Amino acid sequence: MDSLSSLFTQVIADSGLQDLLQRLPAWLALDERQLIFVLATPVFIGVFVWEYLKIRHDHSLVDTRESVRNFMLGAGYQTTELLFAGLIAFPVHALAYQHRLFDIPLTLTSALALWLLTDLCFYWMHRSSHRVRWFWAAHVTHHSSERMNFSTAMRQNATNIFNGGWLFYVPLSLLGFNPVWIGVCYALSLVYQFFIHTTVVGKLHPVIEYLFNTPNHHRVHHARNPGYIDTNYGGVFIIFDRLFGTFTSERADQPIEYGITRPVYSNSLLVNWLHEYRDIARDMRQPGPLGQRLQHLWRPPEWERPEHKD
Known part of the structure; x- marks a missing residue:
């Protein structure tokens, strides 16, 4: 425990926010990303009321x-x-940072690089959250609404921290970026993404639409139409979707239908958080070789086991 505490102290000191963060309990100060998100929530509520x-x-x-x-x-x-x-999450980041490959000071250049790299990590985390069923079990809650408005951005799963998606950002700590600043970039990315969950904003200037994730692009991402599913994974930028072949635009002949292909209609918070885990457990209980049962964890959500012939 002493070694873990010293890791926390070192990371906070290296971040340059020691005076501010040490006024909070250590375990709470280290989750600066959620502190930013919590502080932004009153703004989110106000913007939603305006949209409503x-x-x-x-x-x-x-x-x-x-x-x-x-x-x-x-x-x-x-x-x-x-x-x-x-x-x-933070102990893993702190351990990676302790064994970092480089010492990367916080400058304007390194901050911009971290902002871009954080979005690249988000892209792959988000893409995996759609194509790996274990990650989808946490992310499906966000997509299960059949409406698109600012409150949809708040539709998140309480199991996220246990699900392991944060592991996609650990390479940044290993590279030499301070985990505190990684968390800050991640939180600011989430704040940005709140504002793209709406139907009241149409297409923006073509340059903005080409570089950034916009409400127009993100509406497509939330669609369950066959031609739109698993596209537009970007967080702040849309350039990684263009680079990796997952970008698509809304088509006039295919109006967006929001939601998931296997709808779950329930008012229960627990059902909304846990239904996909329940379905994974159900599928894994079905008779068959253990290796195939386990594949339900990392195969895509729509994957079904091949039929065995005796």
């Missing part, structure tokens, strides 16, 4: 009870992140 007043008469765009539930789902996510991220 514009679209409240269209039930296909917003439902008051669902919106309240979305914020409750988000509160559960924030709670588990605040309680456990500093105890689960």
Whole structure:
């Protein structure tokens, strides 16, 4: 425990935020990404109220009870992140940082590089969250709404911290970026992404649409239409989708249908958080070789075992 505490202290000292962060409990100070997200939540609520007043008469765009539930789902996510991220994710980041390959000081250039690299890590984490069923079990909650509005951004899974998606960012600590600043970039990325969950903003200037993830691009990402599924994974930027072949635009002949291909209609927070884990366990219990049963964890969500012939 002493060695872990010293790791925490060293990382905080190297971040340059020692005076600020040491006023908080160590485990809480280290989850600065959620602190930023929590502080931004009143802004999120205010922006949602503005949007709600514009679209409240269209039930296909917003439902008051669902919106309240979305914020409750988000509160559960924030709670588990605040309680456990500093105890689960940060020790791994701190250990990687202790064995870092380079000492990377915080400068304008390194900050811009970290911002871009954080978004690259987000791209692969997000893509894996759609193509690896274990990660999808946590991410599916975010996609299960059949409406697109600012409250949908808050529709998150309380199991995220236990699911392991944060591992995609550990290479940045190993490279030599301070974990505190990685967390700051990640949190600011989440803040940006809140504002692309809306239907009240149309297409922006072509240059912006080419470089950045916009409401237009993200509406496509939330679609369950066959031609739109598993596209536009970007966080702040859309350039990685263009680079890795996962970008697509909305087509006039295919209006977006929001939601997931296997809808789950429940008002229960627990059902919304846990239904895909339940389905994975059900599929793994089916008779068959152990190797094939385990594949339900890392195969795509739609994968089915091949039939065995005696």
